[in-house]
Amino acid sequence: MTTLGQATPSPPAISSGSRGRMLFVLSLLFAALAVLPLGLSRYQLGLATEMLIYGTLAMSIDILAGFAGRTSLAHGAIFGVSAYVVVYVISTLNLSPVLAIALGVSAATLLAALFALIAVRTSGVYFLLITLALGMIIWGICLRWTDVTGGENGLRGDLRVGILRDPRAFYWITLAVSGLLSLAMWRLVRSPFGLTLRGIRDSESRMRSLGYNVQAHLFVGFVVSGFFAGAAGVLYAFFNSFVSPTTVALAQSVQGLLMAITGGIGTLFGSFIGSAAILTLQNVVSSYTERWQTALGLTFILVMIFAPHGLVGLLRSVLPSQALRAGQ
Amino acid sequence: MSLFQLLNGATFAALLFVVASGFSLIFGLLRIVNLAHGALYLAGGYIGFTVAVHTGSFALGAAAAMVAVAAIGFALDQGLLRFVRGHELREVLLTLGVAFVLNDMALVIWGGDSYTVPIPEALRGGIRVFGVFYPKYRLFVLGAGIVIFVALMLLLQCTRLGAIIRAGVDDPEMVEASGINIRRVFLGTFLLGSALAGLGGLMGGAFLALYPSADAEILVFSLAVVIIGGRGSLVGVAIGSLLVGLLNTLGQVIFPELAYFVIFGPMACLLAFRPLGLLGRPT
Numbered sequence: 001m002t003t004l005g006q007a008t009p010s011p012p013a014i015s016s017g018s019r020g021r022m023l024f025v026l027s028l029l030f031a032a033l034a035v036l037p038l039g040l041s042r043y044q045l046g047l048a049t050e051m052l053i054y055g056t057l058a059m060s061i062d063i064l065a066g067f068a069g070r071t072s073l074a075h076g077a078i079f080g081v082s083a084y085v086v087v088y089v090i091s092t093l094n095l096s097p098v099l100a101i102a103l104g105v106s107a108a109t110l111l112a113a114l115f116a117l118i119a120v121r122t123s124g125v126y127f128l129l130i131t132l133a134l135g136m137i138i139w140g141i142c143l144r145w146t147d148v149t150g151g152e153n154g155l156r157g158d159l160r161v162g163i164l165r166d167p168r169a170f171y172w173i174t175l176a177v178s179g180l181l182s183l184a185m186w187r188l189v190r191s192p193f194g195l196t197l198r199g200i201r202d203s204e205s206r207m208r209s210l211g212y213n214v215q216a217h218l219f220v221g222f223v224v225s226g227f228f229a230g231a232a233g234v235l236y237a238f239f240n241s242f243v244s245p246t247t248v249a250l251a252q253s254v255q256g257l258l259m260a261i262t263g264g265i266g267t268l269f270g271s272f273i274g275s276a277a278i279l280t281l282q283n284v285v286s287s288y289t290e291r292w293q294t295a296l297g298l299t300f301i302l303v304m305i306f307a308p309h310g311l312v313g314l315l316r317s318v319l320p321s322q323a324l325r326a327g328q
Numbered sequence: 329m330s331l332f333q334l335l336n337g338a339t340f341a342a343l344l345f346v347v348a349s350g351f352s353l354i355f356g357l358l359r360i361v362n363l364a365h366g367a368l369y370l371a372g373g374y375i376g377f378t379v380a381v382h383t384g385s386f387a388l389g390a391a392a393a394m395v396a397v398a399a400i401g402f403a404l405d406q407g408l409l410r411f412v413r414g415h416e417l418r419e420v421l422l423t424l425g426v427a428f429v430l431n432d433m434a435l436v437i438w439g440g441d442s443y444t445v446p447i448p449e450a451l452r453g454g455i456r457v458f459g460v461f462y463p464k465y466r467l468f469v470l471g472a473g474i475v476i477f478v479a480l481m482l483l484l485q486c487t488r489l490g491a492i493i494r495a496g497v498d499d500p501e502m503v504e505a506s507g508i509n510i511r512r513v514f515l516g517t518f519l520l521g522s523a524l525a526g527l528g529g530l531m532g533g534a535f536l537a538l539y540p541s542a543d544a545e546i547l548v549f550s551l552a553v554v555i556i557g558g559r560g561s562l563v564g565v566a567i568g569s570l571l572v573g574l575l576n577t578l579g580q581v582i583f584p585e586l587a588y589f590v591i592f593g594p595m596a597c598l599l600a601f602r603p604l605g606l607l608g609r610p611t
Contacts, residue, residue: 071417118596121603125361125416129551130599132363136548137592250544254424261421291436297428304422305411 058271066266069201076252082233091157112226154244264310341573342473350524356560366547372526401522558608
C-alpha cells in the first residue's frame with residue numbers, strides 16, 4: 001500500500017525513559033507557548049491562535065495519513081461543517097454556546113461516520129478520490145443551500161462575547177484546548193488501537209489474517225479523526241466568527257494536508273510545525289501579492305518533489321549524521 | 329421527468345463523457361489521477377472562448393482549446409510529474425498543486441466574470457424533437473459526445489495503438505519488454521486526455537458558462553463518473569456519465585438546492601458493493 005512520505009517505516013517503540021523525556025520537552029514547550037502572548041502584538045497573537053487551530057486540524061489528518069495509511073481530502077469539509085453548525089446555532093437559532101459546541105462536534109463526528117462508511121473500503125489513491133468527492137459535495141451544499149448557509153455570503157455571528165473578546169484569553173483557551181486534544185491524539189496512536197491502525201497501514205492482509213476487523217478499525221479511526229477535526233472547527237468558528245463556502249472548500253483540506261506533510265507525516269506534533277510554517281508563508285506572501293492560491297499550489301508542488309517527508313525528513317536528508325542519530 | 333429534462337440530462341452526460349473519458353484514460357493507463365483535469369477544462373474553455381470571440385469561429389476555438397491544453401498537459405507531464413514517477417500519492421497531490429496554480433492564473437487573466445462561449449450561427453435556436461422544442465446546440469453536444477465515444481472505442485478496439493494502450497493498462501512492463509516505447513504511448517495518452525478536457529471546456533463553456541469555480545464542479549462530476557464507472561474502462565465512463573448526468577438533472581428538478589446530494593447517494597450505495605466501480609478491475 002502506498003503511504004505518503006513515511007519518514008520511518010514504523011516508529012520505534014518508545015521506552016519509558018524517552019517517553020518521560022518527551023513529556024518533559026512537551027511541557028516545556030507548552031510553558032513557552034503559554035507565556036508567548038506577553039511579547040506579541042494583537043495581530044501576531046491572532047496568527048499564533050490560528051496556528052494552534054490549524055495545527056490541530058493537521059494533526060487529525062495525520063492520524064489517518066500517518067498511522068492508518070489513508071490520505072484524506074475530506075477533513076477540511078468536516079472541520080468546516082462543525083464551524084458552520086456552531087455559527088448557525090448561535091447566530092440564527094440563538095441557542096447557548098455550550099449547546100452549539102456540542103452540536104458542532106457531533107455534526108462533524110456524524111459526518112465523519114457517514115464518510116467513513118463509504119471510504120474505508122478503499123485505500124491509496126481511491127481513498128483520496130472518494131474523500132475528495134465527498135468533501136466537494138459538502139462544499140456544493142454550503143454554496144447552494146442559501147436559506148441555511150447564506151450561500152456565498154456565508155454566515156456571520158457575534159460569537160466572541162465576554163472573556164473571549166480578549167485576544168490573550170482566547171489564545172490561552174485555544175492553547176489549552178488544542179493542547180488537550182493533541183495529547184489525546186498522541187495517546188490514541190500509542191494505544192493498542194493505534195498500533196492496530198499502524199498494522200493495517202503496513203499490511204492490511206496480515207492484519208486480516210491475524211483476525212483483526214480491518215474495516216471496523218479504519219471506521220473508528222476515521223470517526224475519531226473526524227471528531228478532532230470537528231473540535232478544531234469549533235475553535236475556528238469562535239476565532240473567526242464567520243463561515244463561508246471557503247471554510248469548507250477543497251483548499252481547506254489541501255492546506256491542512258499540506259501542513260501535516262510539511263511537518264512530517266506520522267510525526268503527529270510535527271503538524272504544529274507545519275501549520276506554523278505554512279501560515280507564516282501565507283502571511284509573508286500575502287503582504288506582497290494577492291496570489292496566495294498560486295503560492296499554496298507552488299508550495300505543494302515543491303514539497304511533493306523535494307520534501308515529501310516534510311521538514312523533518314528534509315533535515316535528515318541534508319544532515320546524514322542527524323539521520324543516524326535519529327535512527328538509533 | 330419530462331422528455332425535455334431527459335434531454336437535458338443526456339446532453340450534460342455527453343459533456344461529462346468528453347471530460348471524464350480523458351480523465352479515465354490517463355488514470356487507467358498511466359495510473360495518474362490528474363486532479364488538474366478540472367483546471368484544464370476551465371483553461372480550455374477560457375482559451376477557446378477568447379479565440380472563438382476574436383476569430384468568430386467556433387471550430388478554431390475548439391482547435392485552440394485542444395492544442396493549448398495539450399501543451400499545458402505536456403508541460404505538466406514532462407516538466408513536473410517526471411520527478412515523482414511511480415509514487416502514486418505524490419503524483420496526485422502534485423497535480424492538485426498544479427490545479428491551484430492554473431486556477432489562480434486563470435483568475436488573473438480572465439477575472440472573476442462569467443463568460444459564455446458564442447454558439448455558431450448554424451447551431452443557434454431550437455428544433456422540434458419528439459414533440460418538444462429543444463436547443464440545437466445541446467443536441468449538437470449530445471451528438472459530439474456520441475461521435476467521440478465511437479471514435480475512442482474504435483481507436484482502442486480496432487487499431488494497433490489501441491491494442492498497445494489496452495495492453496499497457498493491464499501490464500506496462502510486458503508491453504515495454506516486447507519492444508514498444510511505452511513512455512511515448514503514455515505521453516500520447518496524457519496529451520489526448522488533456523486535449524479532451526480542453527475540448528470539453530469549450531463545449532461546456534457554451535451552455536454552462538465559464539467562471540472561477542466551474543473547474544471544481546466539473547472535477548467532482550468527473551470523479552463521480554470515474555468512481556461509478558471504474559477506472560480505465562471507456563464503457564464504464566459512458567455508463568457513469570449517463571447515470572450522473574441523469575441523476576443530476578433529476579436532482580435539480582426535485583431538490584434544486586441539494587442537487588449535489590443526489591449523485592452522492594447512488595455513488596455511496598455502489599461503492600458499498602463494488603469499491604472499484606461498475607466495470608473496474610483490481611490491478
